[in-house]
Amino acid sequence: MTGLKLITFDLDNTLWPVDEVIRQAERTCGAWITEHHPEASAALTAERIRSVRDRLIGEQPDYLNNLTRLRRDAMAQAFIEAGFAEREARHIAQDAFLVFHEARNKVSFFPGALEVLETLADSYTLGALSNGNADLERIGIRDLFAFHHSAESIGKRKPEADMFRAALHSAGVTATQAVHVGDHPLEDVDAARQHGFHAVWANLIDLSWPSDLDQPSHYIHNLHELTDLLPLFDD
Known part of the structure; x- marks a missing residue:
């Protein structure tokens, strides 16, 4: 079998910019704690949570495979x-995380993202591969994707092979029939190449490519450009 069948997308900073989304979600979460548990709010400064998160990761690196557990446990700690x-502490942290997560899924798409996804879904199997904890149902695009694999659902984050293998299994295709689109040079682009996928660097936030990685063969600065690249993967 030849020809492109599957397109997988990273989510954060690929379909929408995420940094301000996270900052706003943290502000919303902090405001909720101040309102509902004012005695706890002093313990939840951004610097304090960052410090606790770093310590937890140092003690248990596996936390990086589950950012939901990491954020919830860091607040509780x-x-x-x-x-x-x-x-x-754990009760407050659980409730606070739900507030954070609702706000974390209020995203604003990059120009053309929804239009491109809707167009591609008519001709290809689309999958989402993310190290983060975005919820496609809450965001409103779950119906455009055949599957969504994440570090939490698979148990390993990109650049490990597990998520890419799961995508091929879900779509019933080989790696040569798949292209992965993502913003992260190592976790998306180089990982996809290493695991046999075609790869497109979605450089929508003007990153610099690391000097220690081979340059990407294909890159875009706007998601509309993706449709022009896809015929290259049909050979």
Whole structure:
């Protein structure tokens, strides 16, 4: 079998810019804690949570495979270290994470993203591969994708092979029939190449390519450009 069948997309900074989304979600979460648990708000400064998260990752690197657990546990630990009983700390952290996650999924797409996805879904199998915890159902684009694999659902984050293998299994295709589109030079582009996929660097936020990686063969600065590249992968 030849020809392109599957297109997989990274999500954050590929279909939408994410940095301000996360900052706003953190502000929303902090405001909720201040309103509902004012005695806990002093323990949840951004710097404090960052410090606790870094420590947790240092102690258990596997946290990077589940950012939901990492953020929730970091909040709980910050509350515990501020003097809260563990049960209460974890209860507040769980509720606060739900507030954070709702706001985290209020994204604004890059120009043309929805139009391109809708067009491609008519001709190709589309899949989402993400290290993050975006929820396609909440965002409103779940119906455009045949599957969504994440570091949380697979248990390993990109650039490991697991997520890419899962995509091929879900779509019933070989790696030569698949192209992965993503913003991260190592976790998306180089990983896809290493695992046999075609790769497109979606450089929509003007990153610099790392000097220690081979230059990408294909790149775009606007998602509309993707449709012009796809015939190159049909040979």
